[in-house]
Amino acid sequence: MIGRLALAVATVGVAVVPFLGRDYYATLMLPFFGYGIALLGLNLLFGYTGLLSFGHALFVALGAYTAAYMTSAFGILHFEVILLVSALAALVIGVPIGLLCVRYVKIYFGMLTLAFGMLFYSFLYKFYHLTGGDEGMRVLRPKLLGQSFPTLDKVEFLIGPFYFYALVLLAVATVVMWRIVRSPFGLCLRSIRENPNKAEYVGVSVRRYRFYAFLLAGVFGAVGGTILVVPTGLADPLLAYWTHSGNLVFMLVLGGFANFFGPILGAFVFIFLQDSVMSLTQYWRFIFGAILAVVVIFFPRGLMSLLDPRARAGA
Amino acid sequence: MALLEAKNIRKFYGDFCALDGVSLSVAAGEFVSIIGPNGAGKTTLVNVLTGLATPTTGTVRFKGEEVAGIGPVRLARRGMARSFQLVNIFPGLTAGETIAVAVLSRLGRGRRLWASLARDAEVAASVRDVAELFGLSDKLSRPARTLPQGDKKLLDVASAFALGPEIILLDEPTSGVSTRDKHLIMEVLVGAAKRIGIKAILQVEHDMDIVFGYSDRIVALHQGRVLADTTPAGIRADAQVIATVVGKPLS
Numbered sequence: 001m002i003g004r005l006a007l008a009v010a011t012v013g014v015a016v017v018p019f020l021g022r023d024y025y026a027t028l029m030l031p032f033f034g035y036g037i038a039l040l041g042l043n044l045l046f047g048y049t050g051l052l053s054f055g056h057a058l059f060v061a062l063g064a065y066t067a068a069y070m071t072s073a074f075g076i077l078h079f080e081v082i083l084l085v086s087a088l089a090a091l092v093i094g095v096p097i098g099l100l101c102v103r104y105v106k107i108y109f110g111m112l113t114l115a116f117g118m119l120f121y122s123f124l125y126k127f128y129h130l131t132g133g134d135e136g137m138r139v140l141r142p143k144l145l146g147q148s149f150p151t152l153d154k155v156e157f158l159i160g161p162f163y164f165y166a167l168v169l170l171a172v173a174t175v176v177m178w179r180i181v182r183s184p185f186g187l188c189l190r191s192i193r194e195n196p197n198k199a200e201y202v203g204v205s206v207r208r209y210r211f212y213a214f215l216l217a218g219v220f221g222a223v224g225g226t227i228l229v230v231p232t233g234l235a236d237p238l239l240a241y242w243t244h245s246g247n248l249v250f251m252l253v254l255g256g257f258a259n260f261f262g263p264i265l266g267a268f269v270f271i272f273l274q275d276s277v278m279s280l281t282q283y284w285r286f287i288f289g290a291i292l293a294v295v296v297i298f299f300p301r302g303l304m305s306l307l308d309p310r311a312r313a314g315a
Numbered sequence: 316m317a318l319l320e321a322k323n324i325r326k327f328y329g330d331f332c333a334l335d336g337v338s339l340s341v342a343a344g345e346f347v348s349i350i351g352p353n354g355a356g357k358t359t360l361v362n363v364l365t366g367l368a369t370p371t372t373g374t375v376r377f378k379g380e381e382v383a384g385i386g387p388v389r390l391a392r393r394g395m396a397r398s399f400q401l402v403n404i405f406p407g408l409t410a411g412e413t414i415a416v417a418v419l420s421r422l423g424r425g426r427r428l429w430a431s432l433a434r435d436a437e438v439a440a441s442v443r444d445v446a447e448l449f450g451l452s453d454k455l456s457r458p459a460r461t462l463p464q465g466d467k468k469l470l471d472v473a474s475a476f477a478l479g480p481e482i483i484l485l486d487e488p489t490s491g492v493s494t495r496d497k498h499l500i501m502e503v504l505v506g507a508a509k510r511i512g513i514k515a516i517l518q519v520e521h522d523m524d525i526v527f528g529y530s531d532r533i534v535a536l537h538q539g540r541v542l543a544d545t546t547p548a549g550i551r552a553d554a555q556v557i558a559t560v561v562g563k564p565l566s
Binding site: 179180182183184185186187188190191193194195197198199200201202203204205206209212 | 407416
């Protein structure tokens, strides 16, 4: 009951941010929505299935470049279509990569996903005529539910219609993921995380379930990436770079992968922490490294364990 | 017709021959025990029979179909389940969830992405039924890692039984359990097997009280070969087998 109340308060709190007259903070919330969705996927893979990907940024970048291609190259501005194509692109790319990666576990899985992420980064960086190389590709303002909002300037669009559109998408993605992890499929994934050998002996096809989790994580990553590039208006290769994958893992650990809402909290804290620390010092990565060390040592179950006693107990 | 039949199984690990021409069959209605000293090849044989290891030569047939090396998932779907010598559970899942995973496999519902597990009355009823058979009804919401050792063992076996198999292979079902609890566990296992409709049980066991108390037939292994395959009375009467496999007179 308390959890539901806290969730309702948090949702209302996020929904009123654009009305507080601090446009800057409202625009900061937009990457939070994108990362929140991408991390829900990453947590399905790590928190629920036990596979830690160091290449999840591949899918985020895939969603970003899909948005760029659709709007800049093909002139398709309907955001619903862009989201759908991003999800399909994640499935198409995710099938061969997933089939190979899920044959491995632990560090081997992590290294393989890292390798594919860097391959994609190299592709984006080197194939200038296709991807714009280091300059990236422009992402034009999309139409939301068929509306282009021509009277709104960029900031008004972002903290107005797009803000609520992205918020609703995060809410929908959260509900979808909530259903998935509480489904029979979700229980089978958790059984694989706990003991893959035992899972096989009770009839769970471990590799197949890992593959499905990989695909789902990819779809969530791509959808998150699609949202991420609308505020910046640019898809650039750094979105696929390994440090971006590292940031995603950072957010997951920061919020707590043992709790369903941990990744969302992690994304929120990361965005605002990064903004605050970057405004104070150019050595912000140093500060972030120290924060990560403190979290891992003193709050191994992430910041969510401070809010949720069940997360603290490891439930 | 034999439910499970292995013929002329040989299994090499490099130059070492772990199984050397082992043949074995288990018919419906039988409780068969495999005995032998350490290194006799008992666990290797069970691994071969349950698809964990592929035999170097020889065939394994289950319900008349070749199953050697097909893997535990497909074997489970065909009706063969296994429990392990060491407790093999899902530590972070509750006892109820542990049984539910097997029930979902049996019902073919594991891939349901959008269904609510909490609202699946059939799964919940099956979990309750299996838990009741194993005396775990009041522990369904407890994380498996917090259960006492005896209950962990029961939960391990209960999850295998929840698959509703036709045959179950038990690798030392009473290992790590106090002497007082051994017969209790065996009574629970045999009773549950009858209730669930399991046709045959094949066990590896060191405890001769358990072996002679419950088996219809005993297969004695020594150095990778079958030394004897006969009734408990036949084993008792064979001084060479007793000396080789048991190492002391039977009480």
